[in-house]
Amino acid sequence: xxLPFMGTHAVDDFYSGTKAALAGGTTMIIDFVxxxxxxxxxxxxxxxxxxxxxxxxxxxALHSCVTWWSPEVAKEMDILCKxxxxxxxxxxxxxxDVFMLEDNELxxxxxxCRELGALGMxxxxxxxxxxxxxxxxxxxxxxxxxxxxxxxxxxxEGEAASRAIAIAxxxxxxxxxxxxxxxxxxxxxxxxxxxxxxxxxxPIAASLGTDGTHYWNKCWRHAAxxxxxxxxxxxxxxxxxxxxxxxxxxxxxxxxxxxTFNADQKxxxxxxxxxxxxxxxxxxxxMSVIWEKGVHTGKMDPCRFVAVTSTNAAKIFNIYPQKxxxxxxxxxxxxxxNPNASRTISAKTHHQAVDFNIFEGMLCHGxxxxxxxxxxxxxxxxQVRVTQGMGRFIPLPCNSETVFSRIRERERTTKPCKVERxxxxxxxxxxxxxxxxxxxxxxxxxxxxxxxxxxxxxxxxSGARNxxxxxxxxxxxxxxxxxxxxxxxxxxNPPGGKSSGLW
Numbered sequence: 001x002x003l004p005f006m007g008t009h010a011v012d013d014f015y016s017g018t019k020a021a022l023a024g025g026t027t028m029i030i031d032f033v034x035x036x037x038x039x040x041x042x043x044x045x046x047x048x049x050x051x052x053x054x055x056x057x058x059x060x061a062l063h064s065c066v067t068w069w070s071p072e073v074a075k076e077m078d079i080l081c082k083x084x085x086x087x088x089x090x091x092x093x094x095x096x097d098v099f100m101l102e103d104n105e106l107x108x109x110x111x112x113c114r115e116l117g118a119l120g121m122x123x124x125x126x127x128x129x130x131x132x133x134x135x136x137x138x139x140x141x142x143x144x145x146x147x148x149x150x151x152x153x154x155x156x157e158g159e160a161a162s163r164a165i166a167i168a169x170x171x172x173x174x175x176x177x178x179x180x181x182x183x184x185x186x187x188x189x190x191x192x193x194x195x196x197x198x199x200x201x202x203p204i205a206a207s208l209g210t211d212g213t214h215y216w217n218k219c220w221r222h223a224a225x226x227x228x229x230x231x232x233x234x235x236x237x238x239x240x241x242x243x244x245x246x247x248x249x250x251x252x253x254x255x256x257x258x259x260t261f262n263a264d265q266k267x268x269x270x271x272x273x274x275x276x277x278x279x280x281x282x283x284x285x286x287m288s289v290i291w292e293k294g295v296h297t298g299k300m301d302p303c304r305f306v307a308v309t310s311t312n313a314a315k316i317f318n319i320y321p322q323k324x325x326x327x328x329x330x331x332x333x334x335x336x337x338n339p340n341a342s343r344t345i346s347a348k349t350h351h352q353a354v355d356f357n358i359f360e361g362m363l364c365h366g367x368x369x370x371x372x373x374x375x376x377x378x379x380x381x382x383q384v385r386v387t388q389g390m391g392r393f394i395p396l397p398c399n400s401e402t403v404f405s406r407i408r409e410r411e412r413t414t415k416p417c418k419v420e421r422x423x424x425x426x427x428x429x430x431x432x433x434x435x436x437x438x439x440x441x442x443x444x445x446x447x448x449x450x451x452x453x454x455x456x457x458x459x460x461x462s463g464a465r466n467x468x469x470x471x472x473x474x475x476x477x478x479x480x481x482x483x484x485x486x487x488x489x490x491x492x493n494p495p496g497g498k499s500s501g502l503w
C-alpha cells in the first residue's frame with residue numbers, strides 16, 4: 001500500500017487498500033516495509049507505521065525487507081524482532097542494483113533469521129539474467145509490455161527459487177517464497193518439500209486467476225496493466241496447475257502482492273518496458289477468485305479454502321489462534337460467505353483507488369455477504385462502512401511453532417562434529433628453496449596449481465619433462481607452444497612397422 005516504487009507511489013494507500021480488503025472478505029493484511037538500499041531498517045519501519053496507523057481500516061502487520069547487508073543491518077534485525085513485532089524478512093534475487101542481494105549476502109541474512117527465529121522470504125527471479133535479457137529486448141527494438149515477460153521467462157523464476165531453497169537449507173533457515181507465478185517454480189517448491197526442506201509457497205490471486213497472454217494485447221494500457229514481477233505466464237494452463245498444487249498442500253498460502261498504479265503511472269514506460277511500474281490489484285478480489293477457481297471448480301473443499309486464505313497464514317506468522325480461527329478468545333474477525341451469490345469483477349465497481357482491474361469481467365460464484373473486524377460489522381448487504389484508523393497494528397512474535405519446530409530439532413541433531421583421531425606423526429613433505437623460487441604456490445583449491453605450468457611432477461634426472469604428466473589444458477594451449485619449431489623428420493621404419501606397402 002502506497003509503496004514508493006520506480007519513481008512513483010502505488011495509488012492504493014493504507015485507507016483505500018484496507019477498505020477494499022474488507023469489502024472482499026479479508027480482515028487483516030501483512031504489508032512490506034520496502035525502502036531504498038542503504039536506508040536504515042528502523043527508519044523505514046517507523047515511516048511505514050506513520051503512514052499506516054492513522055489510515056488502516058482493518059488490522060495489519062508488517063514484513064521488513066532487507067536490500068543491503070552490514071553489521072548494522074544485523075543489529076537492526078534484532079531490534080525489529082524483539083521490540084517492533086517483526087518476525088519475517090524479505091529479500092530480492094531480482095531488481096539488480098536496486099534491491100537485489102548477492103548469494104553470499106543472502107546466506108548471511110538467512111543465518112541471522114535462523115538465529116532470531118524469523119522467517120526468511122524471497123522474491124525469486126535471477127536479477128543478473130533479467131538485466132542482460134532486458135538489454136537484449138531493447139537492442140531488438142522490443143519496448144512494449146510483452147518484453148517484460150520475454151526477459152524474465154519462468155526458467156529464470158525456477159532457477160532463483162531453487163537457488164534460494166538451497167541457500168536457505170544450508171543456513172538451516174525456513175523459507176517462504178512469495179508470488180509463485182509459474183509451473184516451474186511450483187514444481188521446485190513441491191520437490192523441495194518432498195525432500196524434507198522447510199519451505200512454503202505462496203501463489204497469489206493474479207497467478208491463480210489469470211495469465212500472461214494479456215502482455216500481447218494490442219491495447220498498450222491493457223497489456224501494461226498486467227505488468228508485475230515475476231510476470232504472469234503466457235501458458236494458459238498455469239493458473240489451474242498452481243491451484244492443483246494449492247489444493248493439495250504443495251503450496252500453502254495465498255496472497256496478492258497488491259501494488260496498484262493508474263494508467264498515467266504505467267505510462268512512464270510507454271517507450272521502454274523497463275520503466276513500467278510493476279504491480280497489479282488483488283486485495284479485494286482474492287477471496288472470490290480463489291473460491292471461483294478452487295472451490296466452485298471442485299479442486300478444493302471449503303475447509304481447504306479457509307486454510308489457504310486465512311488459517312495457514314495465521315499459523316506461519318505466529319498469530320494463531322488470535323487470528324485464523326473462530327473461537328472464544330480469538331479476535332472477532334468474521335466473514336459470512338455466501339457460496340450461492342455471484343458478482344462480476346470490474347474496475348467500475350471495485351473499492352480500490354486504481355483505475356484498472358486484471359480480473360475485469362470475471363464472473364465469481366461466492367461472495368462475502370457480511371464482514372466483521374474486531375466485532376464491528378463493516379460490510380452489510382454490499383455496503384462498506386469503515387473508519388480510517390480503526391485497525392490495529394498486530395505484532396508478530398518470532399519462533400512460530402509451525403515454522404521452527406523442525407528447524408530446532410535439525411539444529412540439534414545435524415550440528416557439525418569433528419572426528420576425534422590421533423594426531424598424524426608421519427613424514428611431511430618439504431618444499432625446497434628452489435621450489436619456492438619457482439613460485440610453486442597452491443591455490444585455495446589444492447588440486448589446481450596456481451601457476452602456468454602444465455604438470456606438477458619433478459623433472460627427470462636428465463632434466464627432461466616427466467612423460468607421466470599430461471599435457472592437456474582446458475585452454476587448448478600446448479605445453480611446447482613456446483618452443484621453436486623444428487623441421488619435420490620422415491621416419492622410414494617407424495616403431496610397429498610401415499603403414500604402407502604390400503602385405
